[in-house]
Amino acid sequence: MREEIMEILTELRPDVEFENEKKLIDDGILDSFDIVSLVGELNDAFDVSINVQDLLPENFNCVDAMVELIENLQEEE
Amino acid sequence: MQRNILEYLEESGANFPDKVVFADDRSSITYGELIRQARFLGACLLERKEAEGGCAPVAIFIDRSIASLTGFFGVVYSGDFYVPIDRQMPAARIELILHTLNPAVILGEEKDKRILAQMDMEDKLAVLDEILASGKDFSLNEEQEKALDRVRRTALDTDPLYAIFTSGSTGVPKGVLVSHRSVIDLIDNFKEEFAFSEDCIFGNQAPFDFDVSVKDIYSTIKNGATMYVIPKVMFSFPAKLITFMNEKRINTIIWAVSALRIIENLNAFTGELPKYLKTAMFSGEVMHNKVLNYWRRYLPDVQYVNLYGPTEITCNCTYYKVNRPFADEETLPIGIPFKNSGVFLLDGDKLVKEKHTAGEICVRGTSLALGYYNNEEKTAESFCQNPLNHVYPERIYRTGDIGKYNDEGELIFLSRKDDQIKHMGHRIELGEVEAAANSLDVLSAAVCIYDKAEGKILMFYQADAPCDKEVLKALGKKLPKYMFPNKLYYFEKLPMNKNNKIDRTYLRENYVTVRCDQ
Numbered sequence: 018m019r020e021e022i023m024e025i026l027t028e029l030r031p032d033v034e035f036e037n038e039k040k041l042i043d044d045g046i047l048d049s050f051d052i053v054s055l056v057g058e059l060n061d062a063f064d065v066s067i068n069v070q071d072l073l074p075e076n077f078n079c080v081d082a083m084v085e086l087i088e089n090l091q092e093e094e
Numbered sequence: 095m096q097r098n099i100l101e102y103l104e105e106s107g108a109n110f111p112d113k114v115v116f117a118d119d120r121s122s123i124t125y126g127e128l129i130r131q132a133r134f135l136g137a138c139l140l141e142r143k144e145a146e147g148g149c150a151p152v153a154i155f156i157d158r159s160i161a162s163l164t165g166f167f168g169v170v171y172s173g174d175f176y177v178p179i180d181r182q183m184p185a186a187r188i189e190l191i192l193h194t195l196n197p198a199v200i201l202g203e204e205k206d207k208r209i210l211a212q213m214d215m216e217d218k219l220a221v222l223d224e225i226l227a228s229g230k231d232f233s234l235n236e237e238q239e240k241a242l243d244r245v246r247r248t249a250l251d252t253d254p255l256y257a258i259f260t261s262g263s264t265g266v267p268k269g270v271l272v273s274h275r276s277v278i279d280l281i282d283n284f285k286e287e288f289a290f291s292e293d294c295i296f297g298n299q300a301p302f303d304f305d306v307s308v309k310d311i312y313s314t315i316k317n318g319a320t321m322y323v324i325p326k327v328m329f330s331f332p333a334k335l336i337t338f339m340n341e342k343r344i345n346t347i348i349w350a351v352s353a354l355r356i357i358e359n360l361n362a363f364t365g366e367l368p369k370y371l372k373t374a375m376f377s378g379e380v381m382h383n384k385v386l387n388y389w390r391r392y393l394p395d396v397q398y399v400n401l402y403g404p405t406e407i408t409c410n411c412t413y414y415k416v417n418r419p420f421a422d423e424e425t426l427p428i429g430i431p432f433k434n435s436g437v438f439l440l441d442g443d444k445l446v447k448e449k450h451t452a453g454e455i456c457v458r459g460t461s462l463a464l465g466y467y468n469n470e471e472k473t474a475e476s477f478c479q480n481p482l483n484h485v486y487p488e489r490i491y492r493t494g495d496i497g498k499y500n501d502e503g504e505l506i507f508l509s510r511k512d513d514q515i516k517h518m519g520h521r522i523e524l525g526e527v528e529a530a531a532n533s534l535d536v537l538s539a540a541v542c543i544y545d546k547a548e549g550k551i552l553m554f555y556q557a558d559a560p561c562d563k564e565v566l567k568a569l570g571k572k573l574p575k576y577m578f579p580n581k582l583y584y585f586e587k588l589p590m591n592k593n594n595k596i597d598r599t600y601l602r603e604n605y606v607t608v609r610c611d612q
Binding site for chain 2: 047048053057069073077
């Protein structure tokens with residue numbers, strides 16, 4: 018799953034080194050348009066429904082956080 | 095008779111000296127405090143000027159802070175006009191702008207010395223915080239008071255208030271220069287049409303180098319209202335945004351269409367709702383009714399207003415107050431002209447009056463910008479003599495937007511005439527992206543096409559070998575992120591047409607998504 022998320026991210030923003038970044042939101046690397054596209058792609062790829070309560074900076078600051086978010090959402094369903 | 099926007103500030107300052115005018119995520123400032131600080135800053139800047147008189151540009155590195163706003167007003171008090179510059183732009187682009195502007199002073203922070211040193215302009219830097227800290231409680235001596243008075247007495251309403259730089263199709267950004275008169279006209283109209291008052295609590299979304307923010311800032315000071323600067327990150331996390339809006343009781347928003355679209359895309363209204371919101375105005379690109387209907391479903395009592403106009407006519411020339419239901423697929427009108435704005439359709443040099451007949455949207459009147467700063471060529475291209483007027487000099491601005499009148503006589507936006515696009519909330523000349531790409535050593539030729547259905551900038555490039563990462567890295571030095579191509583296609587040799595030019599038609603036909611509703 019981590020690999021798939023990495024693929025989505027690098028296609029969305031090929032200029033960012035996602036492996037090493039831990040503050041994607043705090044440092045303003047990902048902006049609101051990135052988040053909108055990302056949420057759409059993650060929902061499609063993993064058949065989950067990221068809703069407004071899940072949209073918190075801590076869930077998107079690094080790839081590991083996103084993996085955890087998706088895992089939690091998949092468990093719920 | 096009003097000559098200068100400072101009169102708005104001073105009148106509201108007299109009525110509400112202790113009321114908060116602006117607040118950012120760190121602090122707030124009252125009308126009284128803002129006037130004192132801005133006058134002090136103005137007096138200090140005036141002392142630096144080589145000669146009194148003349149209205150020259152002062153560049154300001156801006157962020158989402160009260161300091162930026164204080165900077166603006168300080169510059170106006172000193173008799174000059176301000177030019178907001180986003181310090182996060184690539185240095186190369188900042189240099190192009192500063193080169194056109196040639197400002198005597200650049201207001202900023204200590205850290206800006208580094209960027210300016212790269213372009214040999216560090217001696218023009220004036221550190222805003224330092225200046226503000228240099229006085230005693232911002233009090234002025236008699237000399238300073240007199241100097242400020244002299245400046246005010248000779249200021250004209252046709253003098254520039256600001257210049258905002260926009261994307262240039264040849265690669266050099268253009269500085270749209272706007273006068274006090276145009277802004278006074280706009281803001282008076284806004285108050286009248288939309289019933290603004292001192293009860294307005296604005297939630298500013300637009301960065302201060304976008305002219306959308308002009309509507310927030312000057313509507314606030316004219317009406318004795320309050321404006322909250324919404325932190326950018328909140329637009330990625332709408333639950334926080336809505337909480338913020340409720341905390342501050344924000345009742346009026348004038349946002350980019352893209353900001354309202356984010357709320358809809360993320361289905362943000364399933365949690366809290368912005369319960370104090372009374373007026374939601376939007377502009378910048380086409381508002382699709384699918385997005386508006388989402389807002390209308392959750393917030394049916396809000397007055398929605400579609401605003402239209404390019405930066406060159408001072409924010410907006412037409413408005414449409416949404417007063418009837420629309421199906422998702424229907425087009426939302428851009429409405430009717432503001433009072434004192436002449437908006438009409440031209441087909442070449444002929445006036446278009448019939449309904450459902452396309453023409454280029456043109457504007458005449460006080461709302462027109464003074465021109466593009468220090469760019470005679472581009473100014474002459476877009477601001478020209480009204481072809482319907484053969485008897486005296488009258489300028490019009492040709493927007494490059496194609497429109498028509500609907501059955502109700504309301505104006506409808508149809509399409510763009512050229513290669514200007516709206517992408518990621520920004521107005522972009524594809525030519526600027528292409529110019530930057532073609533200037534790179536790492537490739538030999540590049541062409542950009544916009545895939546509207548996907549909302550992606552496609553770049554087709556020719557080089558010895560595929561080098562997407564190198565291309566993007568090199569572009570990063572020239573273009574802001576929102577201008578980056580979203581998809582790159584490598585070609586050993588780009589397809590050519592019969593005229594030995596790159597075959598854009600072939601590329602468009604084979605790579606751009608076609609949707610039925612286009």
